[in-house]
Amino acid sequence: MIIVGELINASRKSVAAAIENQDPAVIQKIAADQAEAGAHYVDVNAGVFVGREADYLKWLVTTVQAAVDVPCSIDSPDPKAIEAALSVHRGTAMINSISLEKERYDAILPIVAGADLKVVALCMSDEGMPKTVDDRMAIADKLVNGLLRNNVALENIYVDPLVQPVATRDDFGIEFLKAIEKIMTTYEGIHTLCGLSNISFGLPERKFLNQTFMTMAIAKGLDGAIVNPLDSKMMASIIAAEALMGKDEFCMNYLTAFRAKKFEF
Amino acid sequence: MIIVGELINASRKSVAAAIENQDPAVIQKIAADQAEAGAHYVDVNAGVFVGREADYLKWLVTTVQAAVDVPCSIDSPDPKAIEAALSVHRGTAMINSISLEKERYDAILPIVAGADLKVVALCMSDEGMPKTVDDRMAIADKLVNGLLRNNVALENIYVDPLVQPVATRDDFGIEFLKAIEKIMTTYEGIHTLCGLSNISFGLPERKFLNQTFMTMAIAKGLDGAIVNPLDSKMMASIIAAEALMGKDEFCMNYLTAFRAKKFEF
Numbered sequence: 001m002i003i004v005g006e007l008i009n010a011s012r013k014s015v016a017a018a019i020e021n022q023d024p025a026v027i028q029k030i031a032a033d034q035a036e037a038g039a040h041y042v043d044v045n046a047g048v049f050v051g052r053e054a055d056y057l058k059w060l061v062t063t064v065q066a067a068v069d070v071p072c073s074i075d076s077p078d079p080k081a082i083e084a085a086l087s088v089h090r091g092t093a094m095i096n097s098i099s100l101e102k103e104r105y106d107a108i109l110p111i112v113a114g115a116d117l118k119v120v121a122l123c124m125s126d127e128g129m130p131k132t133v134d135d136r137m138a139i140a141d142k143l144v145n146g147l148l149r150n151n152v153a154l155e156n157i158y159v160d161p162l163v164q165p166v167a168t169r170d171d172f173g174i175e176f177l178k179a180i181e182k183i184m185t186t187y188e189g190i191h192t193l194c195g196l197s198n199i200s201f202g203l204p205e206r207k208f209l210n211q212t213f214m215t216m217a218i219a220k221g222l223d224g225a226i227v228n229p230l231d232s233k234m235m236a237s238i239i240a241a242e243a244l245m246g247k248d249e250f251c252m253n254y255l256t257a258f259r260a261k262k263f264e265f
Numbered sequence: 266m267i268i269v270g271e272l273i274n275a276s277r278k279s280v281a282a283a284i285e286n287q288d289p290a291v292i293q294k295i296a297a298d299q300a301e302a303g304a305h306y307v308d309v310n311a312g313v314f315v316g317r318e319a320d321y322l323k324w325l326v327t328t329v330q331a332a333v334d335v336p337c338s339i340d341s342p343d344p345k346a347i348e349a350a351l352s353v354h355r356g357t358a359m360i361n362s363i364s365l366e367k368e369r370y371d372a373i374l375p376i377v378a379g380a381d382l383k384v385v386a387l388c389m390s391d392e393g394m395p396k397t398v399d400d401r402m403a404i405a406d407k408l409v410n411g412l413l414r415n416n417v418a419l420e421n422i423y424v425d426p427l428v429q430p431v432a433t434r435d436d437f438g439i440e441f442l443k444a445i446e447k448i449m450t451t452y453e454g455i456h457t458l459c460g461l462s463n464i465s466f467g468l469p470e471r472k473f474l475n476q477t478f479m480t481m482a483i484a485k486g487l488d489g490a491i492v493n494p495l496d497s498k499m500m501a502s503i504i505a506a507e508a509l510m511g512k513d514e515f516c517m518n519y520l521t522a523f524r525a526k527k528f529e530f
Contacts, residue, residue: 205505219481
């Protein structure tokens with residue numbers, strides 16, 4: 001399971017302030033905490049700073065990688081900001097994300113084509129948000145084939161089927177879950193990755209719902225997640241679900257987590 | 266989701282004592298607590314009392330049904346004990362269980378053939394416990410077709426694919442989960458039902474693992490469970506998972522549970 005730590009996002013007040021003050025200590029502590037908690041990538045997002053996003057994203061990548069040894073997930077739709085961030089990035093970055101929206105697709109494709117990068121392929125098009133598994137597969141198919149034609153290796157593609165709130169429509173959860181399974185079985189060797197918290201929008205006990213939905217998505221094959229790695233119940237759910245899926249040899253990771261008291265909430 | 270409350274089982278000391286003392290109050294309180302917590306069936310098991318099982322099972326059914334308005338799951342491999350229990354049972358009972366073991370199959374089949382009963386079909390044969398999804402499907406196929414030929418309606422069959430501990434073999438969880446999905450899609454209208462706690466045998470934090478595995482099994486289509494309905498985290502997981510599967514119109518059951526403080530652990 002690939003864990004992308006979501007906490008360095010300028011939509012969070014404390015992060016926005018640290019970016020504006022160019023305060024590396026705050027950013028580096030969040031990066032180190034996430035890596036320590038199991039993040040394989042540290043997401044960096046400076047999207048709220050219109051006009052300054054490229055500079056800030058570059059600063060975030062440099063700042064994060066001075067503190068931790070993991071690559072970044074560069075979270076922006078803006079090719080200039082992504083290129084600025086990549087110019088200072090060490091290792092194989094993840095680009096979050098390309099989509100089938102024409103403007104975004106045309107802007108991001110040249111960056112990832114033939115490059116040594118991971119890329120999140122978001123199931124969104126100019127026709128709007130997908131509702132059914134078929135909507136998602138139609139978009140995924142165009143995205144995956146477009147990326148393959150442009151020399152992006154299948155194993156570098158992380159399809160995000162796009163979660164929508166179950167409070168809006170009863171079948172929004174199951175259609176998403178079916179899409180995970182269909183993507184993972186249709187394109188063998190590909191990955192799926194997403195943030196799941198939108199599922200619980202408008203409902204109470206959101207953390208419990210998110211954790212339950214994560215477990216269900218893993219049962220359907222999900223192998224990547226954008227989460228808060230400091231959410232101990234969420235991480236425990238992921239570790240337990242991975243062991244139950246047979247993805248944890250001799251349950252060693254589960255037992256190590258148990259000894260590290262990761263199941264004491 | 267069909268919930269079978271598992272607590273009236275003579276393998277539990279307090280239950281065995283209440284049965285031996287013919288103390289209805291203890292049994293009726295457990296029955297009422299389980300029904301109140303959402304059990305659709307109350308399982309009754311007096312298997313430890315060799316030679317007295319039939320009498321005790323009959324007494325248990327009468328005692329339980331004097332207190333609660335739900336049917337019983339009659340948990341025994343012994344046709345005489347089952348028939349004794351059925352002679353006093355009101356409503357549609359569940360028989361737990363038939364299997365493909367020849368002796369058991371031949372003994373239970375005449376009881377359920379053409380009868381107004383639910384029946385648990387356990388994926389076990391004289392060749393032993395199934396390991397893979399194919400092992401399970403081979404047994405399920407014979408059981409389901411045998412039951413259908415003997416006028417048991419498909420919707421009255423609850424296949425139990427038989428959980429084995431993931432600590433024994435890494436793929437015991439995933440093979441079980443795949444079997445759930447395959448059974449539910451192969452025989453449309455059938456049910457699956459099982460106890461899941463064996464999955465965590467030999468591992469620490471068993472309750473958390475069981476609850477995680479339940480959520481995963483629901484994602485794969487499981488629609489029945491033999492559980493402790495008084496385990497509030499387990500019940501909350503089931504309620505949340507059902508809402509996320511689109512089986513809870515407008516999330517009304519989830520919201521009702523929230524208002525009843527069922528997510529406060």
